[in-house]
Amino acid sequence: MPKQKQWFKLDNAATVFPGQNTSRWSNIFRFSVMLTEKIDPAILEQALADVMPRFPCYDVRIRNGLFWHYFEKNPNGIPEIQPDIVNPCHRVKFKENRGYLFRIYYYENRISGDFYHALTDGLGACYFVCTLAAQYLRLCGHNISVGGNVLDITFPATPEELDDPYKKCGLSKGKVSRRISSVYHAKGTKAPKHMVNITRGIVSLDDVRALAKSYGATVTEFIGALLLFVHYEKQKEEKRKQKKVCVQIPVSLRKTFGIHTLRNFSLYYLLDIDPMLGEYTFEEVLRHIIFSLRDINNEKTLRAMNTANLKLANSPFMRVMPLVVKDLAIGIASLFTGEKATTVLFTNLGKIDLPEDMLEFVDCVEVMAGPGRLNAVRCGGCGVKDKFIIDFANIFEESDIEKRFFTVLVKMGAHVKIESNRR
Numbered sequence: 001m002p003k004q005k006q007w008f009k010l011d012n013a014a015t016v017f018p019g020q021n022t023s024r025w026s027n028i029f030r031f032s033v034m035l036t037e038k039i040d041p042a043i044l045e046q047a048l049a050d051v052m053p054r055f056p057c058y059d060v061r062i063r064n065g066l067f068w069h070y071f072e073k074n075p076n077g078i079p080e081i082q083p084d085i086v087n088p089c090h091r092v093k094f095k096e097n098r099g100y101l102f103r104i105y106y107y108e109n110r111i112s113g114d115f116y117h118a119l120t121d122g123l124g125a126c127y128f129v130c131t132l133a134a135q136y137l138r139l140c141g142h143n144i145s146v147g148g149n150v151l152d153i154t155f156p157a158t159p160e161e162l163d164d165p166y167k168k169c170g171l172s173k174g175k176v177s178r179r180i181s182s183v184y185h186a187k188g189t190k191a192p193k194h195m196v197n198i199t200r201g202i203v204s205l206d207d208v209r210a211l212a213k214s215y216g217a218t219v220t221e222f223i224g225a226l227l228l229f230v231h232y233e234k235q236k237e238e239k240r241k242q243k244k245v246c247v248q249i250p251v252s253l254r255k256t257f258g259i260h261t262l263r264n265f266s267l268y269y270l271l272d273i274d275p276m277l278g279e280y281t282f283e284e285v286l287r288h289i290i291f292s293l294r295d296i297n298n299e300k301t302l303r304a305m306n307t308a309n310l311k312l313a314n315s316p317f318m319r320v321m322p323l324v325v326k327d328l329a330i331g332i333a334s335l336f337t338g339e340k341a342t343t344v345l346f347t348n349l350g351k352i353d354l355p356e357d358m359l360e361f362v363d364c365v366e367v368m369a370g371p372g373r374l375n376a377v378r379c380g381g382c383g384v385k386d387k388f389i390i391d392f393a394n395i396f397e398e399s400d401i402e403k404r405f406f407t408v409l410v411k412m413g414a415h416v417k418i419e420s421n422r423r
Helices: 014-020 041-054 122-139 204-214 220-235 282-296 299-313 318-320 324-338 400-411
Strands: 007-009 028-033 060-064 071-072 079-083 103-105 110-116 196-205 243-253 264-271 342-351 362-369 377-384 387-394 417-422
Touching: 007 060, 014 282, 041 079, 041 103, 041 122, 071 264, 079 299, 079 377, 103 122, 110 122, 122 342, 122 362, 196 362, 204 220, 204 377, 204 387, 220 264, 220 282, 220 377, 220 400, 264 282, 264 299, 318 387, 324 377, 362 387, 387 400
Parallel strands: 079 103, 243 342, 342 377
Antiparallel strands: 007 071, 028 110, 028 362, 060 071, 103 110, 196 387, 196 417, 243 264, 362 377, 377 387
């Protein structure tokens, strides 16, 4: 392969994440592939060494400049392969893990990657872990093709995969509101530091698609509305002043703008309901989500949202602000406003596209949104073959939100198998 690029600017979305780091929290998420055979860590380590040159934008460590953080080629080999831990997605320290910003774990038949969001988004992590799993299977003696979410490691990354994609979308003269309002946040007993309670629901992908279709909705619209409704019902029972309830739904921009990148390339929508307007049924909430999401999910609106973010990051004031001041300002702003406008987050990667000859060795896949600081739960969903996994990451000891969600899903006719790391 050609000589690897020695440094990268952080993409436009990534610039805020270093300033948000605290001793308790980093913006981390996980993507996992469960195989049909037990993982051999020595083979997995070799597979990781084989795959790393294909992903030079992850083969980096973060450094401090005068005005901005940047990535430089990591000279410390590859990340250490580690046995999995009970509480994933814990905070990142830049000098740990040989300086790498992602961690690779194994447990029984599972390969997992915990990724710092400054590196990439969920789909970028999906490409990496699926390509890693494919190479692992090849080293185990299986013939695995390339295609879909499995990249060809014999070819180098393209410039398009490595460049900041946000700068390629073009500018918009349209304006979008940046105003945020305080919304409902569920309360509970905080789990101890660095602990996260995980609840996993395994459902039939065909069943959940059929259920959503019966309401005239997509899976993302259906689950987003159900999360919104569950929180709305919980707040109503608390007999306190009723605030808006808001679901945050990230959306990948790759298909919209035709850009294939391994770096961050997502924006998010905030969709809310206001209980002060009156009571809602689930059907009303879902109808509101369907109309709102389809109204704003278009190239023009996304370009205007991206333009607003670019203008903020490239303003003369931000460009000349020293990095230490910039990180401090971002940290303070994140502490007071970071999740102020979000009750719950739902990220859906949909059906993961794997080569046909790989599917027989894969049991399922899953994405876990890392725990928030104010959000009681964050939720992720994805599937392969006919298994769709809905993951909840909870910062509280109580699990009533997950119980309410899956109870409603079962009452609607879905068959759900529940797993958890709770003792």
